Amino acid sequence: MKQRSRAGGGPTKSRSVAAKARTRGSAPKPARASASAGAKAKVAQLALELQEARERQAATAEVLSLISDAPTDLAPVFDRIVRNAARLCQSVLSAVYRSDGERVHLVAYDQFSPESVAAVRKAYPAPLSSGNLISVAVRERRLVHEPDVLVSGGYSELQRTSGYRSILVVPMMRDEVAIGAIAVMRLEPQLFPKVQVELLKTFADQAVIAIENTRLLTEVQERTRQLSQSLEELRATQDGLLQTEKLAALGRLVAGVAHEINTPVGTSLTVASAFVNKANRFEVDVASGGLRRSTLTEFIGASREAASQIIINLNHAVDLIQSFKQVAADRNVSDRRRFDLGEVTEQVVKGLRSGLRSENLLVRVECEPNLAMNSYAGPYGQVLTNLVINSAVHAFPDGVRGSVHIAAQALGKDKVEVLFSDDGCGMTADVRRQAFDPFFTTRRDQGSTGLGLHIVHNIVTSRLGGRINLETEPGGGTTFRIIVPREAPPEFTAK
Structure with missing residues (x-):
């Protein structure tokens, strides 16, 4: 009997254990479902952030491409910056301003209504000493970030025509000097997210690169024009250089002068171009947030070396010009x-x-x-x-x-x-x-x-x-x- 009882009790116990197991197994189902939903939401959020990051990266790359393709034309660069800033910062207005040291000028804008355009034309150029928020950002060389201009007192005619409430202004800095600013404005009275603040800083830095490129290239072109003018003066003396059996060497003289002058000028242009590329890579590092102290130190060293090489080569070109002038054997050197x-x-x-x-x-x-x-x-x-x-x-x-x-x-x-x-x-x-x-x-x-x-x-x-x-x-x-x-x-x- 005892054996039957033990044998008969086996299935009953087994069923009881299985029932308990089923009970234990059925309890976590809602928790697993909640965790799965949270993971999906997190993945979706990460995907959205990744997409936004890609858009920001594409926008900055687009601006850099414009700088590279048209180094002397600032208009398309500024236009693309204000468009990208307005789109990526979800703002109703965006604008780029330049400073001449005394006044602030509006040079590019996006999404301005006719009324806003009229208001801006009336307000700008604005004195750098004014209480205008753009002037404040440039004059004080600092970021201006107002969640509600009606509360802070930043009301203006542009605000009245457009209705914006919050504003973010980032100064464009070159060697500790503010040469302009970029601003975005939004209808909602709230601060701009940190990622949008950093993006606008990146756009400001890119605008500075574009301005610097234009300035450097203009200086190089002016120097080249001066050298070309000197070359023309040398060519004008060729008739007096070889009036006898050396007429055949006139062509070689011109080629030699051009070669000797183009060598230091070409070297200067190469160094300037390489420096622009290094500046672009440096800007990418800054925009990505991966800037290291060693990278900054390297960039400073490269900047100093580039400037030194350009000065050395242009001075060499000047020395060559002086030597070339001797070739003319100036008639006023000595009296007969x-x-x-x-x-x-x-x-x-x-x-x-x-x-x-x-x-x-x-x-x-x-x-x-x-x-x-x-x-x-x-x-x-x-x-x-x-x-x-x-x-x-x-x-x-x-x-x-x-x-x-x-x-x-x-x-x-x-x-x-x-x-x-x-x-x-x-x-x-x-x-x-x-x-x-x-x-x-x-x-x-x-x-x-x-x-x-x-x-x-x-x-x-x-x-x-x-x-x-x-x-x-x-x-x-x-x-x-x-x-x-x-x-x-x-x-x-x-x-």
Whole structure:
């Protein structure tokens, strides 16, 4: 019986346990349903936030694209900013303002009614010292965020025509100076969400980038215009540079000038462009909230380096312009006068001996007496100076000892011959062919511009009315044979 009782009791107990299990299992169903609904709501909220973030990112990228595509046109950039600001901040009005230091000007707006436009035209430009909220934000360089202008006292004619109640104004800052502001206005009397405040700050920073780009490019274009004007002046002197056998080199002169000037200008533009790209990436980091101290430090360093490179290259361009002007051998440098060629030669060489850096170069002079000239002593001295310097730099590299010999003698009744020779390393046939060409040099890496012998040729053939020949061979030294008239021809007389 006991066994039957135990056997019979088994199913009953089992059913009881199952019933309890069912009871325990049925109780959490409402809680699970509630958790599932909450998770779905959270997912939906995250999806909405993600969509809004994507829209904000797309809007900022769109503005950056406009800045890149039209760096000198601010109107489309400002128009797109106010449209995106109005849409993403759910505002009834949005506007961009610029400051000239004394007044605030409205430069772009969105969703303004005709009445609002009329009110704005009446109110702006507004004095920077006024109580206008835009002026306050610019003058005090701070964000203005009023949940209800009727309560705070920010009432204006624009508020009356549009009916807005809340306003958010973000100043546009450049180097601690407010150069303008962006504002959005809403009908509801409430503060703008933090994410919209940050978005408007991003738009303000992008507006500053656009303004800075325009300013920098305008400055570069103005500098380029000045350099181009100088280039035109150089081109205007070409007729006086090569009036004899160097007419074929005129084209190379223009190409050389353009190349020499475009190199530093092109470098400056490249540096400026790279800096703009770095600024754009920096702006993206700021907008995403992922800005780190190291990134900021890197950006500051890059800014300083970019400015330094631009200044160095533009100063180099200025120095080149000054060198190019020497090519013209300005007729006003020296007056035509009577002089003894031997005496002037001795005077020039005496000054060169004391000024030469190398003590290993011996300069000897041997001139026939009484070589009376009616010509230009100054340009003749410049010819000798350039020839001596050319020998010191090119004929005797690395401090090698050597000598230069200058001899002058009469050639017939009306001409003189000056032989300038050195016992240096000489020139190859290829170098000899290009020796007088503008900007040709074998030592550009050491600062030579390739204008020394070109200037010599121009002075001899145009100013002094003579000719110059070059004889040289590798290892055999170099000789310049200069023949000039004792009386400078009338066509070369200074006017």
